[in-house]
Amino acid sequence: MIPPAKPPSRTRPRQGRALQTYERLLDVAGELLAEEGIERISTNMICARAGLTPPALYRYFADKYDVIEALGRRLMDRQNVVLEAWIARHADQGLDALSGNVEELLLENAAVTAEEPGAVWILRALHASPRLVHVRLESHRYVTDQLTAAYARHLPHIDRDELWQRLRLGVEMGFAADEMLYEETRVSGEMVLRSVAEMLRVQMAVMLAQAPAAP
Numbered sequence: 001m002i003p004p005a006k007p008p009s010r011t012r013p014r015q016g017r018a019l020q021t022y023e024r025l026l027d028v029a030g031e032l033l034a035e036e037g038i039e040r041i042s043t044n045m046i047c048a049r050a051g052l053t054p055p056a057l058y059r060y061f062a063d064k065y066d067v068i069e070a071l072g073r074r075l076m077d078r079q080n081v082v083l084e085a086w087i088a089r090h091a092d093q094g095l096d097a098l099s100g101n102v103e104e105l106l107l108e109n110a111a112v113t114a115e116e117p118g119a120v121w122i123l124r125a126l127h128a129s130p131r132l133v134h135v136r137l138e139s140h141r142y143v144t145d146q147l148t149a150a151y152a153r154h155l156p157h158i159d160r161d162e163l164w165q166r167l168r169l170g171v172e173m174g175f176a177a178d179e180m181l182y183e184e185t186r187v188s189g190e191m192v193l194r195s196v197a198e199m200l201r202v203q204m205a206v207m208l209a210q211a212p213a214a215p
Helices: 016-040 043-050 054-058 064-093 095-100 102-115 119-128 133-152 160-180 189-210
Strands: none
Touching: 016 043, 016 054, 016 064, 016 119, 043 054, 043 064, 064 095, 064 102, 064 119, 064 133, 095 102, 095 133, 095 189, 102 119, 102 160, 102 189, 119 133, 119 160, 133 160, 160 189
């Protein structure tokens, strides 16, 4: 779903036993990332936990950062599937359907993230490492592009660049709220996501009120 900023160091297998090995390495890496952190995790640790030899890992990944990048891209791809299905359900029904179902999108995205091994640590790694930050940035821009296209169909008189920028801020808020739920135990997840959805609806209403009338 996310166009890579650079060609991957190794080719992702498409099927069969090789794909199972690849996914096994990613699952194990996610677990170890949560246990050990980005500094301590190593390719040798991943291989030992997965019951594989280092050459098996190096068929697909150049180093641990390559593994973590693949983890990030896999998580973002799964989130994108949720986004695209949500747009397909609501975009044809108009602006009210899109704005009125933002909480549904946030909840579905949070559920996908929660199912990913080591998800919060993957997200933290994408923030922490200069080698990985582009993955998160590309993903958030992709999500913004898709939402902008869906909303713009019903807002032909709204400046497209302003719409993109406002939605980009909303995307960042949504992902930040999702990450917060893994750390802050004194808030309700449903309340947080409902509040973010409401803020996004208000932001859209303000933009509509400020926009010139349609000709």
